Amino acid sequence: MTPINLDSSGSKSADLVTAGRITAVYGVRGWVKVHSYTEPMDNILQFPEWWLQGDDGWEPLQIDGGRRHGKGLIAHIKDVDDRDRAAHYCQRDIAIRSDAMPPLAEGEYYWHQLEGLRVVSEFEGRSYDFGRVERLMETGANDVLVVRGKEGESERLIPYLPGEYITDIDLDSGVITVVWDPEF
Incomplete structure (x- = not known):
């Protein structure tokens, strides 16, 4: 999208x-x-x-x-x-x-707004750049961000759970901040 x-x-x-x-x-x-x-x-x-x-x-x-x-x-x-x-x-x-498209309530986003955003993890006091949201997918339980890093890196699947793993979405700066272990 x-x-x-x-x-x-x-x-x-x-x-x-x-x-x-x-x-x-x-x-x-x-x-x-x-x-x-x-x-x-x-x-x-x-x-x-x-x-x-x-x-x-x-x-x-x-x-x-x-x-x-x-x-x-x-x-x-x-x-x-x-x-x-x-x-x-x-x-x-x-x-x-x-x-x-109908306007959304504050804190709600269309998938196309999230695709292409940079994903940064703040984990255990350090910052990690995971790459960009390639797409989102439905899993039944919750939606999942598919994040693609640099060439040669495997993609990361991060549950789209605001307040739990997703701590901030800033459309103006193009960044999603997550709490996610870089080893996953």
């Missing part, structure tokens, strides 16, 4: 955030299956405009219908009413404008 800078004319200004992916066609009337990265998954259907990753960058896409279907989602692409045209949109990432 890396933010991309782009406005409707293609110039850099508005942030886009990857929020899902069109995976396959559904039926014969222009519907597609959608894998959503939002929580809950059907939140992606609430955004009025999607941006779809294409060969030449991001292009706007409108849907005119969508719903849960089984364990996933399906959506209808506006003005696309046959399976062959819908197939053109498959296996492509969906992004939304970050300014369309």
